[in-house]
Amino acid sequence: MKNRIVLYFSATQSEQPIIYQLVKEYDLVVNILKANINPQKEGLMVMELTGEKDNYDSGIEYLSSLGIACEPLSETVMWNEALCIQCGACASFCPTEALAMERESMEVSFDNSKCVVCGMCLECCPTRAITLHFDIKEAV
Amino acid sequence: MSYQKSYEEINEKIRKGEAVVVTAEEVIDIVEEKGYAQAAREIDVVTTGTFGPMCSSGAFINFGHANPRIKMKKVWLNGVEAYTGMAAVDAYLGAGQLPESDPENKVYPGRFTYGGGHVIQDLVAGKEVRLEAIAYGTDCYPNRALETIITLDDVNEAFMFNPRNAYQNYNCAVNLGDRPLYTYMGILRPKLGNAAYSTSGQLSPLLNDPHYKTIGIGTRIFLGGGIGYVSWNGTQHHPNVLRGENGVPKTPAGTLSVIGDLKQMDPNWLVGLSYVGYGATMAIGIGIPIPILDEEILHYTAVKDEDIFCPIVDFFEGYPYKKDIDLGFANFKELKSGKITINGKQVVTTPQSSYPRARKIAATLKEWITAGKFEISQPVQMLPGADSNIDFKSIPDRHPANGIIFNSRMGGNKYEK
Numbered sequence: 001m002k003n004r005i006v007l008y009f010s011a012t013q014s015e016q017p018i019i020y021q022l023v024k025e026y027d028l029v030v031n032i033l034k035a036n037i038n039p040q041k042e043g044l045m046v047m048e049l050t051g052e053k054d055n056y057d058s059g060i061e062y063l064s065s066l067g068i069a070c071e072p073l074s075e076t077v078m079w080n081e082a083l084c085i086q087c088g089a090c091a092s093f094c095p096t097e098a099l100a101m102e103r104e105s106m107e108v109s110f111d112n113s114k115c116v117v118c119g120m121c122l123e124c125c126p127t128r129a130i131t132l133h134f135d136i137k138e139a140v
Numbered sequence: 141m142s143y144q145k146s147y148e149e150i151n152e153k154i155r156k157g158e159a160v161v162v163t164a165e166e167v168i169d170i171v172e173e174k175g176y177a178q179a180a181r182e183i184d185v186v187t188t189g190t191f192g193p194m195c196s197s198g199a200f201i202n203f204g205h206a207n208p209r210i211k212m213k214k215v216w217l218n219g220v221e222a223y224t225g226m227a228a229v230d231a232y233l234g235a236g237q238l239p240e241s242d243p244e245n246k247v248y249p250g251r252f253t254y255g256g257g258h259v260i261q262d263l264v265a266g267k268e269v270r271l272e273a274i275a276y277g278t279d280c281y282p283n284r285a286l287e288t289i290i291t292l293d294d295v296n297e298a299f300m301f302n303p304r305n306a307y308q309n310y311n312c313a314v315n316l317g318d319r320p321l322y323t324y325m326g327i328l329r330p331k332l333g334n335a336a337y338s339t340s341g342q343l344s345p346l347l348n349d350p351h352y353k354t355i356g357i358g359t360r361i362f363l364g365g366g367i368g369y370v371s372w373n374g375t376q377h378h379p380n381v382l383r384g385e386n387g388v389p390k391t392p393a394g395t396l397s398v399i400g401d402l403k404q405m406d407p408n409w410l411v412g413l414s415y416v417g418y419g420a421t422m423a424i425g426i427g428i429p430i431p432i433l434d435e436e437i438l439h440y441t442a443v444k445d446e447d448i449f450c451p452i453v454d455f456f457e458g459y460p461y462k463k464d465i466d467l468g469f470a471n472f473k474e475l476k477s478g479k480i481t482i483n484g485k486q487v488v489t490t491p492q493s494s495y496p497r498a499r500k501i502a503a504t505l506k507e508w509i510t511a512g513k514f515e516i517s518q519p520v521q522m523l524p525g526a527d528s529n530i531d532f533k534s535i536p537d538r539h540p541a542n543g544i545i546f547n548s549r550m551g552g553n554k555y556e557k
């Protein structure tokens with residue numbers, strides 16, 4: 001299985017060789033998508049874990065046993081209206097009409113509640129007005 | 141002989157604040173209501189607009205001299221190289237130029253997040269930009285390298301000079317292949333997954349003056365939020381193509397080369413773009429006023445989306461390998477509805493140019509003219525028209541006859557032993 005998770009950890013926890021352990025002991029493939037550690041060594045890490053279901057579950061158990069909070073990652077898509085030139089390209093790729101064009105005015109608008117984060121719009125926008133954001137709490 | 145107006149008569153009305161100016165959209169309804177004869181008397185100017193990617197664009201910049209003086213051999217702005225094979229501190233920055241560090245399509249499809257168009261937008265936005273230059277040094281220009289930070293205010297001249305803009309009509313691009321294509325028309329999904337089109341249709345400058353009766357060399361225009369001029373026909377200007385009964389070309393045809401002072405332009409109307417898998421470019425806003433000199437010209441400006449057709453072209457094999465694949469034509473009303481039918485299949489349409497922005501340009505130009513801030517200009521020379529005999533040329537495949545030596549970069553290795 002493959003899952004994206006966010007880990008929140010404190011200073012003592014950040015000194016643990018967790019990535020090494022996940023790879024070596026639990027046979028998981030770890031892909032770090034984002035890491036943010038402050039000077040006090042507290043922080044968060046967004047990672048993608050891939051491996052057998054049993055290994056994955058034990059790996060998560062291991063992290064929890066260290067007191068590291070693990071949560072499934074939720075991603076959101078943001079539309080920066082100020083950068084958008086209203087070309088309409090994204091609306092033709094969006095499968096859910098979250099990005100949709102009003103045909104009379106030919107203007108594009110974004111309705112976050114309809115977005116399923118499929119990512120289709122991210123590639124096609126020439127002004128990079130659409131970006132993917134990881135929904136992350138303030139680090140503990 | 142029907143009613144006629146001269147450029148000077150129209151300008152006199154503009155100066156007095158009495159000119160009747162409408163956009164190329166508004167004129168359609170007015171003509172329907174009042175008829176051509178009446179509308180031609182009343183309307184003085186019809187404004188057009190287009191806002192979309194125009195790769196063949198760039199700007200000339202004169203940086204002024206450093207101390208000691210430098211004859212630039214190479215120059216970069218934010219890491220993007222500008223061409224400086226001219227006088228010491230003159231350069232031309234092209235919209236499609238990439239930084240040398242750009243990974244291009246090595247990891248396919250590349251992102252092309254920053255290029256010449258983005259630099260131009262940054263400059264116009266008043267941002268600070270890194271200037272680097274190298275030189276070999278001469279007695280008159282001893283400096284060999286410089287590195288500094290500049291803004292648009294620091295340079296002497298900066299003028300946009302675009303070899304090819306405002307294409308009169310353009311292909312509608314589709315993909316008959318079985319993998320996605322990353323093109324200058326955007327992403328084309330396989331097996332007729334979408335159809336990408338450009339130009340603003342009934343608002344587009346050259347579609348409203350299909351025979352270039354008023355748009356010519358010297359025409360004053362809206363360019364990038366400022367005032368510019370048509371400087372020549374654009375590159376690949378090919379007016380002698382298939383046209384409809386209304387005179388509108390049914391394939392890509394005329395083009396314009398335009399010029400204007402970058403220092404009075406606006407970053408909202410010059411926007412750097414990144415086309416995944418293709419490259420960097422920029423969107424340029426252009427608006428052209430069309431003086432209603434007579435009823436015939438009014439006829440042209442009243443053209444509607446449903447009467448403008450463009451060819452549907454396959455970008456899997458048809459376009460890149462110049463194969464003839466007939467997929468018919470689409471009209472702009474259908475294209476703008478969001479779906480067209482190709483070979484009996486419904487296909488979603490993907491616009492490249494921004495219709496809301498084109499509308500805004502036409503409206504802005506209307507405002508300028510109505511307020512007496514912008515006068516129309518009579519071309520000093522007309523562009524080659526539909527009756528010209530222009531050959532659309534390709535690069536010939538030749539190699540030198542035995543014993544003749546040409547200077548070359550690659551040593552002529554491709555052909556000669």
Ligand code: SF4
Binds near residue numbers: 116119120
């Ligand atoms: S991520 Fe997918 S669903 Fe969400 S706006 Fe983009 S294309 Fe639409």
Ligand code: SF4
Binds near residue numbers: 087108124127128
């Ligand atoms: S593709 Fe980008 S610039 Fe074009 S309408 Fe969508 S968000 Fe705006």
